Amino acid sequence: MVSEAFIRGLPKAEIHLHIEGTLEPEMMFEFAARNGVDLPFDSVADVRAAYEFDDLQSFLDIYYRGADVLQTEQDFYDLMWAYLERANQDGVRRAEIFFDPQTHTQRDIGFPVFMDGFLRAIADAEAEWGISAALILCFLRHLSGEAAVATWEQAADYHDAVVAVGLDSSEVGNPPELFAEAYALARAAGARSVAHAGEEGLPEYITGALDALGAERIDHGVTCEDDHALVERLVEEGIPLTICPLSNLKLGVFERLQDHNLKRLLNRGVKVTINSDDPSYFGGYIGDNYVAVAEALTLDQWDLVRLARNSIEATFLGPAVKERLITELETYVASLDQ
Numbered sequence: 001m002v003s004e005a006f007i008r009g010l011p012k013a014e015i016h017l018h019i020e021g022t023l024e025p026e027m028m029f030e031f032a033a034r035n036g037v038d039l040p041f042d043s044v045a046d047v048r049a050a051y052e053f054d055d056l057q058s059f060l061d062i063y064y065r066g067a068d069v070l071q072t073e074q075d076f077y078d079l080m081w082a083y084l085e086r087a088n089q090d091g092v093r094r095a096e097i098f099f100d101p102q103t104h105t106q107r108d109i110g111f112p113v114f115m116d117g118f119l120r121a122i123a124d125a126e127a128e129w130g131i132s133a134a135l136i137l138c139f140l141r142h143l144s145g146e147a148a149v150a151t152w153e154q155a156a157d158y159h160d161a162v163v164a165v166g167l168d169s170s171e172v173g174n175p176p177e178l179f180a181e182a183y184a185l186a187r188a189a190g191a192r193s194v195a196h197a198g199e200e201g202l203p204e205y206i207t208g209a210l211d212a213l214g215a216e217r218i219d220h221g222v223t224c225e226d227d228h229a230l231v232e233r234l235v236e237e238g239i240p241l242t243i244c245p246l247s248n249l250k251l252g253v254f255e256r257l258q259d260h261n262l263k264r265l266l267n268r269g270v271k272v273t274i275n276s277d278d279p280s281y282f283g284g285y286i287g288d289n290y291v292a293v294a295e296a297l298t299l300d301q302w303d304l305v306r307l308a309r310n311s312i313e314a315t316f317l318g319p320a321v322k323e324r325l326i327t328e329l330e331t332y333v334a335s336l337d338q
């Protein structure tokens with residue numbers, strides 16, 4: 001077994017992380033108190049006890065209610081700052097971070113409130129720890145394609161402040177094709193594109209995300225294994241999968257971590273990465289995900305270095321910065337091999 005310290009210290013990127021999913025119960029209480037929001041829980045322990053999910057929808061129902069406590073620019077700042085501080089401790093050098101604007105605009109919280117909070121925290125964290133971060137604007141797929149277009153238009157002042165657009169929320173019954181117009185607009189404005197697909201949904205959702213949305217990475221994508229031709233395509237086109245093992249476990253996508261297909265996909269040449277999704281809800285940050293999978297699937301040092309390298313290659317950083325991070329990774333590994 002590779003040591004936990006080695007795994008946590010690996011220079012890596014996190015590219016599947018919902019900032020609203022980093023709201024720890026302690027923070028939930030703090031924000032609720034300062035904003036005068038009533039919570040349906042008496043204690044932090046009560047909140048944690050409620051985090052037992054049967055599937056994606058049962059999680060989302062609780063998750064969207066939790067986000068109600070986020071109200072002021074300072075709340076969004078504090079949330080982002082706390083995540084980046086934690087990620088830095090896990091060797092994260094680059095984070096590409098999802099946010100759900102519609103969860104906030106629906107509550108009459110405007111783009112400047114959350115965007116200015118996020119961007120200020122990102123700038124401060126970069127100055128403090130040298131960690132690099134970028135934002136991915138996600139459309140909620142339980143809402144309509146027209147609502148996604150309207151959201152992109154509402155975000156006009158911040159188009160240059162997001163690196164990509166994404167698609168999240170309830171997958172089954174909400175296929176990617178419904179969001180083609182919003183993606184076309186965003187891509188025409190220079191945004192890169194990613195989409196959740198194949199978390200619970202059929203492999204067709206992955207193909208749809210690639211073809212209708214021009215997705216450059218697939219978030220989750222674990223159901224691709226049911227379609228051999230699709231797996232070949234992912235390998236040939238070098239499409240990264242942003243896999244979130246503890247999330248898959250908590251939401252019942254795999255019954256046991258030992259059953260996870262991450263290692264099989266890695267061995268078949270798919271550009272697999274490890275990420276935390278919604279760490280405060282799923283019981284672990286990125287380092288915990290790496291450590292849990294290393295143990296459950298008996299990954300060796302080279303698998304783990306491959307996963308860290310994939311994560312850097314899968315970012316939207318330019319080639320020179322990627323190269324610098326890969327050199328940092330190689331230097332780290334070489335120094336420990338001595």
Ligand code: ADE
Nearest residue numbers: 018168169170196277278
């Ligand atoms: N939003 C936050 N976490 C998500 C997940 N795992 N799948 C879809 N939407 C999400």
Ligand code: ZN
Nearest residue numbers: 168196219277
């Ligand atoms: Zn996700």
